[in-house]
Amino acid sequence: MTRPTARTNPITTTTTTTTTPRCSDHWSARPRRFRRWAAPCRREAGIAAIEVVVTFPAIMLLGWLVLVGASYALAQQSVQSAAADAARTASLARTAPAAQTDAYTAASMTLANQDLRCTATDATVDTTALMAPPGQPAAVTATVTCRLDPARLGVPVGPPLTIQSSVSSPVDTWRSR
Template identity: 50%
Template sequence: MNRSKGERGSASIEVAMGVPAIALFLALVILGGRIALAQQAVQAAAANAARTASLARTQADARSQAQHAANRVLANQGVHCTPATITIDTSQFTRPPGTPALVTASITCRLTATDLGLPGPTSFTVTAHQTSSIDTYRGR
């Protein structure tokens, strides 16, 4: 089957138009994966920070150990926040033994995706909150 002379070169044009669309689709899939992995990592970091803080003996130790634990989880997961805001609420450490008390860890992580070359916003923010109970009868 012979093509007419009017269709000559149309395959090249179709490829030239299709490649950017496929590249954009792949970049969006990669961005979605990064967001999902970052959300999981930030949630894990908040859970680890809250649990670590609940095991500490003092408010000061709880804050410093929880900050360290959160940063360690984010680093191990390969999540590089610009910047990471880690807030540890240890205000209930002052409650007397026998009274239920909680520690809350909140992490906000701003990530960039400039390497994907997508148009529009190149950064996104992921936030997670986690609460852990302090042993009710442990001395504080």
């Protein structure tokens, strides 16, 4: 199909009508191998704007999910580090009550240094290894639990997240008990 266009000649003041091919005729008139390099139809004007409007929110959501996942992984690493510090500190203590107190203090300080503000922090220590006789290998296990507000991770709503980590540290086999 063709559509008519009108042109006026200023010298003769006559109007001539010419026809230009429509998009479908224009594309079909070319050989198949040249169609992919030809200019797009006018009916496709504005398609790029629609594609941007549709894909932009999806890309932003994907970026937000990456940031939330990275924040959660960083929080897990911080709790793991706090558990390692708590276990090492508890393995150096001479008594079970001192080990529990030192482990909680070490875990709290590590979490504060990592800028991880837990709503509730708990550090428990298995101190049965401190009673082992000299020369016998033993290990102290510390478990650190952190309840974290989801808003700290970038999630606006949701229940508190609980992150827990356990680490064992060997007790010096030849130390005095």
